[in-house]
Each structure stands twice: as C-alpha cells, then as structure tokens.
Amino acid sequence: MTIQEQLEKLNKTFEKLHSDFIQLDSERRMLDSKYQSIKETIKNKYDQERISYKTQEDEVLKYYRIAKDNSNKELVRSGVAPMTPDLGRLNTMIEQVNSYSRTDPIAGQIIDLCNAYVAYISREVSKISSRENQEMTNTDEQKKKEAENLTHKKGQVLRDCENYIQGEDVKNLVKLFEMIHRDYEITNEYFSEWGKSFKRKRMMLFGYSQYQVDVPQKLSPILKGSLKYHFDENTKMVNCPCGFTTDSHEEIFVEYTDFNEQQMKKGIQALILNFLRYFRPHEYKISVLDYMHYNADVLGPLYVFESDKNGLVDRIPSNEKELKQRIQILANYYKNIEGKIGTQTVYEFNQTHKSEERIPYRLLIINRVQENFSSKQESEMAYVVNNAAKFGISIIRLTRSVDGGSKGKDREQKFLAKAADHIRIISDATGNFYVENDVAWMSFKWLDAPSNLPTDFVAKIEQAVKPVEIGTKYFKRYKAKLPERSKGKRKPISVPFAINSEDKVVECSFENELFAAYMMGASRSGKSTLLHTMISGLIMNYHPDELELWLLDFKMLEFKKYANHRPPHVKYLLLEKSEDLVYDIIDRLEDMLAEREYVFSQNGWQKLTDVPPTVYMPVIFVIIDEFAQMSQILKETKGTGYGTDYTLKLTNLLQKGAAMGFKFIFASQTYSDGVEGLTDPARKQIQQRFALKNIPSEIKDTLALSSNSITPALDNDINTLPPYETLFKWRTDNGAIRVDRLRNMYTENDEVDQLVDYISSNMKSVDSVASMDNSIYVDKNPILIDGGEPKTFKSQIVHYKKYETPEVLDELDDEDVLIYPGVPCSFNIARPFTLTNSTAENMLIVGGDRENELSILLSVLNCYGRKNYPIEIWANEKASIYKRYKNTVLKKYSVKTDLAEICSEIDLVRKSVQSRSYCNRLIVVLGYETIMSDMELMGDDDFEEETPTVNIPVPEDMSQVMERIKACDDLEEKKRILADYNARVAEYQAQSSVSQDTKVGRGIYDARGDVEWIVKRASAYGVHFVFCFEQAKDFVDTKLDTRAFRHKMAFAMSREDSSGIIGNRKANEIELGVCLYSNGKEMFSMHPHIYYGVPCNGWQVDDNGKVIQRR
Incomplete structure (x- = not known):
C-alpha cells in the first residue's frame, strides 16, 4: 500500500468518525424532542383527568352555592371524610331545601355532602399529580439512560479512532515515512556514507505534496504523537512523497x-x-x-x-x-x-x-x-x-x-x-x-x-567520475602477439586506431568501398604516431602471407625505423622522394593489378575474399606518408596522355584495386596540396578521412562535407581540435556518413621495434607456401630504398650481381661496360647505363658539391675498372676534386696535370681517331674550364703539325658502316660490308705506320678544337671521356657540345642550366645531394654511393666500413 493510499485510509477513518459523531449528535438532539413529546402526552393525559375532576368539582360547588344561601355552614376542604360524589343525590336533596330558611338542615346536609365530595375530588386530583410526577420521573430516567448510551457510543467511536491512530497501520506509515526520510533526505549521514554501497532504486523522489488530514482537533495531538514531525499540527498537513x-x-x-x-x-x-x-x-x-x-x-x-x-x-x-x-x-x-x-x-x-x-x-x-x-x-x-x-x-x-x-x-x-x-x-x-x-x-x-558540500564528499565524487580508462596507450590495450592465418575465410581488414569518449576502441575498416583513406595532419599533430599505431595493428593481427605492406615515406624519416626492425609483412620500404619512385610504384601496382585480374578471371573470383586463404595472395596495403610530394609529381603528368599521365593510372588503381585486395592510406600535412595529383574520380574513391590538427580550412577540405553538414558542434571541434585527436569521417553499413571526434592510440619509445623483433624472431621465412603453420611465411624478398642514408658501392655489389643475369649479359658486346653511377631513387636497386664503343659515348658530371661529384666519378671508375682497361686523369692542379683527393682516392690512377702532356695526349687521341685505331680506355677530365683557359693563353696558333703522307684515303667512319649494316637485310651482304671495311682500315694503318715511324705530340697548343673533335668521335674507338664540372656555368663557358655526352649526370641547378644541359628542367626539381641521369631517352634520379675518405651529405664511412653521420 502506498503512502497516499495509507493516508487516504487514515482520512477515511476520520471521515467515519465525523459521520458517527454527526449521527450520534443527531440522535442526541432527537432525544430531547422525543421525550418532550412523551412528557407532553403524559401531561395531556393527566390534565384530562384533572379537568374531569374539576368539572365534577364545579358541579358539586354549584350545589354548595345554592345550599349556602339556606345554611350558615362553610365549605371545608380538609379534615372531612371524602365521599364519592353523587350528584343525583344532591339534585334530589336540593329540591327539598327550604329556600326561605337560613338554617335549613337539608341545605346543611347538602353542604356537608359537598365538603365530603370536594375532599374526595381533592384527594383524587392529588393522586393524579402523583401519578403524573411519577410517570414524568420515569420518562426522565429513560431519557437519561438513552443519552448516556449515546455518549458512550460517541466515546467508543473516538476511542476506536485513537486506537487506529496509535495502531499498526499508522506505525507502518511512520516506518515508511522514516524510510523515505532515510532514503531521500539529504543529511550529514548521506555524505559520510556515500560510496560505501550502491543500491539501485526504481523510484526517484523530488519533493512532497502537502496532504490534508481531516483529523478532529481533539485527536490532533494524538496524531502528532504518532506521526511526529511528519505531521504539522497547525496546518494538519502530512508530507506525501512525489517521485518518478x-x-x-x-x-x-x-x-x-x-x-x-x-x-x-x-x-x-x-x-x-x-x-x-x-x-x-x-x-x-x-x-x-x-x-x-x-x-x-x-x-x-x-x-x-x-x-x-x-x-x-x-x-x-x-x-x-x-x-x-x-x-x-x-x-x-x-x-x-x-x-x-x-x-x-x-x-x-x-x-x-x-x-x-x-x-x-x-x-x-x-x-x-x-x-x-x-x-x-x-x-x-x-x-x-x-x-x-x-x-x-x-x-x-x-x-x-x-x-x-x-x-x-x-x-x-x-x-x-x-x-x-x-x-x-x-x-x-x-x-x-x-x-x-x-x-x-x-x-x-x-x-x-x-x-555547502563537504570537501571529502566532493573529492570522492571527483574520484568516482574520473573515468577508469584504459586510455590511448596501444600496448596497454593489446599485448604483443604473433599474427595468425585466417580460418575458413579471409579475415576482413579492420584496424583499431583510436578510442571514443566512452573509452571504447574504434576500428577503421578497409573493406569494400572503404578500402582507401586520406590522413591529414600538420606537423606535430600526431599523424606519424597514428600511422605507427595502425601499422602495429596490421602486423600483429594479419599473417604475412595475407598482408603485404608497401611503405613509402617521402620525408624519409618516419618509416626509417622499419629498415632496422623490418616486419615480415614488408615488401617495399621506400624512403625516397624522387619522381622515379612515384612512377615506379604506380607502374608496379598496375602490373600487380593486371596479374591479379588475370588470375581472378581464370578462377572465377570476384574479389579477394573469394580467394581461399590457402592460396598465396596477400592484401597489398600501401601506406604513403607525405603524399603531397608524390601528388605534386603526379600533377606534372596531368594531360600528358595515355601511358604517361600517372594521375589516370592512379585513378585506375583506385577504381579497380579494391576488389583485387589493394588498400591505401594517403597521409600528408595538408589536403589542399595533397590532392592536386588526384583526379576527381580518384578523390571520390577515398571515402575515409582522418583529419588531425591543422588550420580549420584544411580540416574542412579533408572532411569534404557540405556547409549544411557542418553543425555548430562539429565546427567547434574543427576549430579546437588538439594534437593526437582525429575527426574521423566514415560511412556506416547503411550508407550514412558519420564524423566522430576520437582520441588516437599511440605507442611509446621502442614498443613498435619490440613488436617487430618479437614477430620476426618467432617466425621463419620460406621460399614458397609449404605449410599453413602460423610461424612460417613466404619470404617477400623485401626491397629497401633509403634515400636518407647513403650506401657504399661495396654494399650494393650484391644487387648489381643479381641484376647481371645471363639474359642481360648476352645483350652486351665484349667492350660494353655497365656503369652503376649511384643508388637509384626507385624500385630498381640496380639501374646501370651501358657505355658502348659508339660516338658520343662520354659522360658529363655537372653540379653538386665536390664530394657528391667525386662519389659519382668513383662509381664510374669502379665499374669501368672491372674491364681492366686503362684509366687516366687529366687534371688542372687547382681543380677542387683533384687538389683535395689526389693523395687519397685518386692516388692509384694515372694522372696528367702538365698542360704540355695533356695537349700531347689530346693530339695523340686525335691522331688515333683519325687513323681509326681502337684503344679502350677512360679519360677523366677535372678542371677543364681552367685547362681550356690555359690552352687559350699559352697555345701557339701558328704552329702547324707536319702531316705524314698517306696515299690511301681515310676509311669512312665506323658509325657510317654500322648504319649501312643495319639498313641491310641480307646477312651475307652484312658480312661483306664489314670485311671490306676491315680490309681498308688495315691497309690505311699499314701505310700510316710506314710514313711515320714515331708519333710525337705537339706539346702545348690551343687544343680546344681538338678536344671538341675527339670527344665527339673517340668513343667509337674505345676512348671514353668523363668531364666533371662543379658549376653548370663552367661547362656552359667551355662551349662543349652537349650532344657529345650521351650520359649526363647532373645535380641540382637552375632551371635555365638544366634546360641547356639536360634538355629539360628536371635538374632544377631534384633535391640537394640527388643526381639526375639522362641519356636523352631515359632519365632517372639517384643518390651517389659513399666512399671511405669522401664524406658526403653529412655522412661518412668509418674505419670499420660502417656508414655513420658526421658529428
């Protein structure tokens, strides 16, 4: 029974009391009327009797008055023996009275009879009054009894009500009041006991309705005694709880x-x-x-x-x-x-x-x-x-x-x-x-x-509301574990990366249309930290045979840790920022896409999830950091046409790659720059967006929401987003777009390294799928390109040997030399050019600082030296490279620094070319701009060399012969042309030797013209030149013909110089320390090898052959 019901019952008790009292009061009031009527009836009854006697007395007195006139006797009412009146007798006797006598005896007798009769009547009337009084007394006594009974009944009603007020019902009501007071009133005990135990209550009290109790005033003190302070005696109100x-x-x-x-x-x-x-x-x-x-x-x-x-x-x-x-x-x-x-x-x-x-x-x-x-x-x-x-x-x-x-x-x-x-x-x-x-x-x-609130209570609440969070430490939530293979069906790719406001982990799915994501965050926003978190989730939850990582870092910093701690999932780790790498990665992905499309079509597969886990076909997960740099390179290819427009190639990858198991994360510090290399269809494919701290406009562009979709709350998040938090835009299963503000999980110190080492040390690579054991994986033969740390030539030899397959070597002539000038900034770890005995097969190294240029030169010399052909250096003593390194790395080479010797060598080479003499050797020219100046100043223009007499005409140039041979389809004719040429050359050489017993150089002369002449032609006879210029201007000033140098290697220079030397502006777009190779048809960038004793770009090789940074 509720309190209100109990109060209603109490009021009904009081209502009954009132009703009973009214009834009893009514009966009491009716009692007087009732007995008044009875008394009146009694009185009327006796009054009638008295009237009857009175009438009889009046009749008797009539005879008395008649007899009085005839007698001297008086009427006496007492002392007379009463007699029952006999009016007939009196009437008879009155007739006998002598009316003339004053003392008539009959009259006297009549008077005596009247006295007796009156005495009788008086006696009887007296009896009537006695009877009346007695009956009246009896009536009063009856009334009194009835009145006393009503009073008793009223008292009993009151006593019954008192007993109820003091009974169990009201006591239970008081207990209920006390319980409510204890359960809801805010007392000191509330604060002291808070938090010791929690008991959920369905009802919540917010106040009391003032319930009017209709208690009689007489009972009010008694009710107060029972209900105590729960009842207000003055207002007669009881507090009835109100709640919900x-x-x-x-x-x-x-x-x-x-x-x-x-x-x-x-x-x-x-x-x-x-x-x-x-x-x-x-x-x-x-x-x-x-x-x-x-x-x-x-x-x-x-x-x-x-x-x-x-x-x-x-x-x-x-x-x-x-x-x-x-x-x-x-x-x-x-x-x-x-x-x-x-x-x-x-x-x-x-x-x-x-x-x-x-x-x-x-x-x-x-x-x-x-x-x-x-x-x-x-x-x-x-x-x-x-x-x-x-x-x-x-x-x-x-x-x-x-x-x-x-x-x-x-x-x-x-x-x-x-x-x-x-x-x-x-x-x-x-x-x-x-x-x-x-x-x-x-x-x-x-x-x-x-x-006021007690301070200890406030402290307890603050401690209680302080969330018991696991927080954003990734390895506090997840223990390092070995990845396991999928069972039955391939596991969907979903990466835990953040927590929401409820401390719940949020995962990013890369399935179906959510296969690509763009991550934007300014410097120190936590973008790189988030990438490491996601990579940790990938390598820990997906077996290497089911996930292949392609990591590209154009900043060459954040992914560097995976060079020394490389997960078995990594196929490519590319720490480089060249356009070659951009093109290579997209071309390689296109090749992979084509391969998979073919395999899928042959097996009837529609998407990667259709491929059984037993088939080796891992997800290809491409993560590109600093994508804006890649985007700018892609942008330059826009509109160049099919096959060369890499923005279209990337669009094709994004449109078709999802079904084939390709996943992407494009990360950049900005969105506006980052998407310039993406077509509109490509941007639409990237549906998931991670927006980290940046200026509001960048965040809004990243989220790509309409102005109507940016609510005030979201706008506030955009403007106040702190580092290490993300506004994550994604699409729900029902297609709805959501943007959630999340706190990114992170790893500390070397936790990622430890995870990678743990996985690597507990897993074993094999050449092919031989077992479904979780600890075994197929070796991906990972490729590392680290543009941030130079490589020694020696460390790359293994790759160069791997490149020189029989198929490659079969394509070379005996005199051809594979030159590996540096480490390519691309997928191709080994990317040589071939130095052949053809015209213009010379090398030009321009720009860069001294050590960069020397490093390229040393690599050329190392490669050429494999043939054991002679190498010599023509150098000016003041040439920077020669001056600094003549006693170290250049010490082992034959060097000519005397101008007379150099001029004589130039003259001899010219004569050798003129005589069609073959002599394989490499000539390195250092400081030619100074040598040329010395020739101009010191040379004798009037001196003419005595030309030996040769009657046989000079044979045609070898290149002309080769063109004739190529143009001929008949094999026998080709052999005849070659034999005829060899015979004429032999005859010419024999006569030349007769007419000139010795060859003597001319000494110092202005050999600039001869230099230009021999550089264009000598390589066809095995003599190759390497010219080195630290400044592009120095080369330009020499007026050497760039066409004489098929192989050009240039470091960063002005756009004008790049166009003049390379033929385009690419050398203006490369980074410092990067070298650009061009032969007019193909072009690639590379990093110079580093050599002991030649510090380069802040690095050096220590005594143990280890590459270290200079202090």
Whole structure:
C-alpha cells in the first residue's frame, strides 16, 4: 500500500468518525424532542383527568352555592371524610331545601355532602399529580439512560479512532515515512556514507505534496504523537512523497517566482544528490541549459562537478553561442546513440548489455521563458526533447513567472487538464508551490539540500567520475602477439586506431568501398604516431602471407625505423622522394593489378575474399606518408596522355584495386596540396578521412562535407581540435556518413621495434607456401630504398650481381661496360647505363658539391675498372676534386696535370681517331674550364703539325658502316660490308705506320678544337671521356657540345642550366645531394654511393666500413 493510499485510509477513518459523531449528535438532539413529546402526552393525559375532576368539582360547588344561601355552614376542604360524589343525590336533596330558611338542615346536609365530595375530588386530583410526577420521573430516567448510551457510543467511536491512530497501520506509515526520510533526505549521514554501497532504486523522489488530514482537533495531538514531525499540527498537513521512476522518461514542468526560486534550486540540487545516491556517477549525466542566466546557479554548490567530458555535469554554456554549441553536441551525441541502439530505447539497450557498454541516462534541466521548442527554429533541441523517452532523458523544464504564478488564475485549470502525461508544479503569488494530483492542486514542498558540500564528499565524487580508462596507450590495450592465418575465410581488414569518449576502441575498416583513406595532419599533430599505431595493428593481427605492406615515406624519416626492425609483412620500404619512385610504384601496382585480374578471371573470383586463404595472395596495403610530394609529381603528368599521365593510372588503381585486395592510406600535412595529383574520380574513391590538427580550412577540405553538414558542434571541434585527436569521417553499413571526434592510440619509445623483433624472431621465412603453420611465411624478398642514408658501392655489389643475369649479359658486346653511377631513387636497386664503343659515348658530371661529384666519378671508375682497361686523369692542379683527393682516392690512377702532356695526349687521341685505331680506355677530365683557359693563353696558333703522307684515303667512319649494316637485310651482304671495311682500315694503318715511324705530340697548343673533335668521335674507338664540372656555368663557358655526352649526370641547378644541359628542367626539381641521369631517352634520379675518405651529405664511412653521420 502506498503512502497516499495509507493516508487516504487514515482520512477515511476520520471521515467515519465525523459521520458517527454527526449521527450520534443527531440522535442526541432527537432525544430531547422525543421525550418532550412523551412528557407532553403524559401531561395531556393527566390534565384530562384533572379537568374531569374539576368539572365534577364545579358541579358539586354549584350545589354548595345554592345550599349556602339556606345554611350558615362553610365549605371545608380538609379534615372531612371524602365521599364519592353523587350528584343525583344532591339534585334530589336540593329540591327539598327550604329556600326561605337560613338554617335549613337539608341545605346543611347538602353542604356537608359537598365538603365530603370536594375532599374526595381533592384527594383524587392529588393522586393524579402523583401519578403524573411519577410517570414524568420515569420518562426522565429513560431519557437519561438513552443519552448516556449515546455518549458512550460517541466515546467508543473516538476511542476506536485513537486506537487506529496509535495502531499498526499508522506505525507502518511512520516506518515508511522514516524510510523515505532515510532514503531521500539529504543529511550529514548521506555524505559520510556515500560510496560505501550502491543500491539501485526504481523510484526517484523530488519533493512532497502537502496532504490534508481531516483529523478532529481533539485527536490532533494524538496524531502528532504518532506521526511526529511528519505531521504539522497547525496546518494538519502530512508530507506525501512525489517521485518518478528511473527506468523510463519523465518530464517535470516547474513554474517558479522570485519568492520561491531558491526553494526550487535547493530541490533540484537534492534531486541530483539523490541520483548520486542511487546511480554511479558514470551512469547518469546532468546537463543544464539556462537560457536566462547562462550559468550554473541552479546547481548551487554542485557546480564543482562541471566538466567538459567524463564528468557528472556537462560544461554549462556561458553565452548564447556556447549554448547552441552544447545543444548541437547533445544532438550529435544522441544521433550517434540512435545509430547504435536502433529501434530500442536506451533503457532496453542497457538491459541487454554489459555495464561497460551501457549508455548513461541523463537529467536535462532547461531554464527559459517558453516551455516548448520550435521544430523549425530549434530543430536540434526539438530532436533531443521529442526523443527524450527513447534516449532515457528526464527533463526538468523551469519557467519563471512574472505575474505571480498560475495558482488562482484561469490557466490553473488548463494546466491541470494538460498534466496527465507529465508532472507539473505551479506557484502562487505568495511563493507557495502546488503539484497536480490528476484532479486537484496540492501544496508542494521541495526536498532540501545543503548550501555547502563537504570537501571529502566532493573529492570522492571527483574520484568516482574520473573515468577508469584504459586510455590511448596501444600496448596497454593489446599485448604483443604473433599474427595468425585466417580460418575458413579471409579475415576482413579492420584496424583499431583510436578510442571514443566512452573509452571504447574504434576500428577503421578497409573493406569494400572503404578500402582507401586520406590522413591529414600538420606537423606535430600526431599523424606519424597514428600511422605507427595502425601499422602495429596490421602486423600483429594479419599473417604475412595475407598482408603485404608497401611503405613509402617521402620525408624519409618516419618509416626509417622499419629498415632496422623490418616486419615480415614488408615488401617495399621506400624512403625516397624522387619522381622515379612515384612512377615506379604506380607502374608496379598496375602490373600487380593486371596479374591479379588475370588470375581472378581464370578462377572465377570476384574479389579477394573469394580467394581461399590457402592460396598465396596477400592484401597489398600501401601506406604513403607525405603524399603531397608524390601528388605534386603526379600533377606534372596531368594531360600528358595515355601511358604517361600517372594521375589516370592512379585513378585506375583506385577504381579497380579494391576488389583485387589493394588498400591505401594517403597521409600528408595538408589536403589542399595533397590532392592536386588526384583526379576527381580518384578523390571520390577515398571515402575515409582522418583529419588531425591543422588550420580549420584544411580540416574542412579533408572532411569534404557540405556547409549544411557542418553543425555548430562539429565546427567547434574543427576549430579546437588538439594534437593526437582525429575527426574521423566514415560511412556506416547503411550508407550514412558519420564524423566522430576520437582520441588516437599511440605507442611509446621502442614498443613498435619490440613488436617487430618479437614477430620476426618467432617466425621463419620460406621460399614458397609449404605449410599453413602460423610461424612460417613466404619470404617477400623485401626491397629497401633509403634515400636518407647513403650506401657504399661495396654494399650494393650484391644487387648489381643479381641484376647481371645471363639474359642481360648476352645483350652486351665484349667492350660494353655497365656503369652503376649511384643508388637509384626507385624500385630498381640496380639501374646501370651501358657505355658502348659508339660516338658520343662520354659522360658529363655537372653540379653538386665536390664530394657528391667525386662519389659519382668513383662509381664510374669502379665499374669501368672491372674491364681492366686503362684509366687516366687529366687534371688542372687547382681543380677542387683533384687538389683535395689526389693523395687519397685518386692516388692509384694515372694522372696528367702538365698542360704540355695533356695537349700531347689530346693530339695523340686525335691522331688515333683519325687513323681509326681502337684503344679502350677512360679519360677523366677535372678542371677543364681552367685547362681550356690555359690552352687559350699559352697555345701557339701558328704552329702547324707536319702531316705524314698517306696515299690511301681515310676509311669512312665506323658509325657510317654500322648504319649501312643495319639498313641491310641480307646477312651475307652484312658480312661483306664489314670485311671490306676491315680490309681498308688495315691497309690505311699499314701505310700510316710506314710514313711515320714515331708519333710525337705537339706539346702545348690551343687544343680546344681538338678536344671538341675527339670527344665527339673517340668513343667509337674505345676512348671514353668523363668531364666533371662543379658549376653548370663552367661547362656552359667551355662551349662543349652537349650532344657529345650521351650520359649526363647532373645535380641540382637552375632551371635555365638544366634546360641547356639536360634538355629539360628536371635538374632544377631534384633535391640537394640527388643526381639526375639522362641519356636523352631515359632519365632517372639517384643518390651517389659513399666512399671511405669522401664524406658526403653529412655522412661518412668509418674505419670499420660502417656508414655513420658526421658529428
């Protein structure tokens, strides 16, 4: 039985008492009337008897008066023996009286008889009065008895009521009151006992209705003694608790005035404290939207629990803008919740989920003038309020009345009629509150709350609301483990990378249309950290035979750790930023795509998930950091046509690659620059977006949302996003676009290295799929290109040998030399050019600093030296390279520095070419710009060499012969042409030797013309030149013909110089320390090898042959 039912029963007892008292009082009042009537009847009865005797007496006295005239006797009433009157006798005797006698004896006898008769009548009348009195007395006694009986009955009714008041029912009511007081009143004990135990209560109390008890005044003290302070003897009111259930939605409308505002605030504070009593702080949230004060005044001392997130009280808006933002945040939060719970209510959802998965309930306090919200003007707020029942939100709507409240006004009845589906509290002009009870307004009293909170209580709450989070440390959530193969069907690729506001892990799926993602974040935003987190998840959860990583880092820093700690999943680790690498990666991916399309078509597979896990076909997961640099390179190819427009190739990869198992993450510091190399169709394929800290415009561009989609809350997130957090845009299973603000997980120190080492040390590579053992994987023969750390020539020999397959060597002539000038900035670790005995087969090295240029030169010399052909150096003593390194790395080579010797050598080479003499050798020219100047100054233009007499005409140039041979289809004719040429050359050489016994150089002369002549022709006879110029200008000033140098190697230079030397501006676009090779047809960039004793680009080789950074 509820308290109200018990109070109603108590009132019914008092009503019966009143009813009984009225009945008894009525009977008491009727008693007088009843006996008055009885007495009147008795009196009438005896009066009639007295009248009868009176009449008889009057008749007797008539005879007396007649007889008196004739007798001297008097009428005597006493002392006379009474006789029954006999009027007939008197009548007879009166006839006998002598009317003339004064003493007539008959008259005397008549008088005597009259005296006797009167005495009799008097005696009888006296008897009548006695009988009347006796009957009256008896009647009074009967009345008294009945009155006493009524009084007894009334007393019994009162005693019965007293017994009820002091009985078990009222005692149980008091116990219920005491329990409510103990369970809901905010006392000192509440604070001291808080947190020791939690017992959920379905009912939540917010105050008391003042229930009128119709107790008689006489019983009021007795009721007070029973109910104690729960009963007000003056007002005869009992506090009847008012509450609502917490397993559903409730709406409380409160109207307050200036007179009772503080009471209302205290009541709300007590309500919140009771929520804290019966709910753990993380199970219920408090939100205050004060449209009037924009502060936490309604919370009083509870304002200390205000927090941005994970607190008991949401941050309270301090102005209109913040209020709108808070509403937007609430709306977005519940839209996400709605997507999570579907058609269920939050209460139903929580009933079927674990505590850590449950959604907190909410108490929403709204203080404003209007009660309702416009769906058009305040759509977000209307969404929250109208769906409060579904979301488990209890709402308290506060409205300040400026006209003294609704009680006593017309709207009182309107409110009462509308209060069926909610709780409504109104005020009157004096500050009293009233609550509806379906049929009437009852006085209402709020629960009370203290003005201050104990400090230890505040500390306990703060500790309790502090989330018990696992946090964002990746390896705190996940222990290092070995990846396992899929069973039955290939595992979908899904990577845990962040946590949400509820400390729940969020995963990024790369399945189906979500196969590609763009990650944008400014420097120090946490972008690289996030990439490492995602890579850790990939290598730990997917077997190397099912996942192949292609890691590209154009900054050459973040992925460098995987060079020394390389996961078995890695196929390519490319720490480079050349355009060659960009083209190579896309070309290689296109090749892989074509291969897979063919295999899929042959097996009837539509997508990678159709491929059995036993078939070796790993997901190809491409992660590109600093993609903006790659994008700029792609941009340069736009519009160049099919086969050379790499933006179209990348678009094709994105459009077709998803089904074939290709996954992508494009990461960059910006979005605007990063997508310039992407076509619109390509951008549309990249549906997942990770936006980290950056300027708002970059974040908005990354998310690619329409202006209508950017809510105030999201706009606030965009403007305030801190480092290591992400705005993650993705598409749900039903196609809806979502943007979530998340905290990125991260790894610390060398945790990733330890994970990689753990996996690598516990897994073994094999050449092919031989077992489904998790510890075995197919060796991917990984390729590492690290443009950030130079490689020694010696360290690359293994790759060069691997390149020189029989097929490659069969294509070479005996005199051909494979030159490996540097380490290519591309997939091709070995990328030589072939030095052949043809015209213009010379090398030009231009630009760069001294050591870079020397490194390229030393690589050329190493390669050429493999043939054991002579190598000599023509150098000016002041040439920087020669001057610095003549006694070290150049010491072993034959060097000519004397101008006369150099001129003589030039003259001899010219003569040898003129005589068609073959002599394989390599001539390195250092400081030619100075040598040329010396020739001009010191040469003898008038000296003419004596030309030996040769009667046989000079044979045609070898290149002309080769062209004739190539143009001929008949094999025998080709042999004849070659034999004829050899015969003529032999005859010419024989006569030349007869006419000139010795060959003597001319000494110093202006040999510039001869240099130009021999450089163009000598290579056809085996003599190759390498010219080195540190400055492009030095080469230009020599006026040497660039066409004489088929093999050009240039370092960074001006656009003009690049165009003049290389034939395009590519040498203007490469990084410092990078060398560009061009032969007019093909072009690639490379890093110089590094050599001991030749420090280069901040690196050097130590005594142990290890490449280290210079200090």
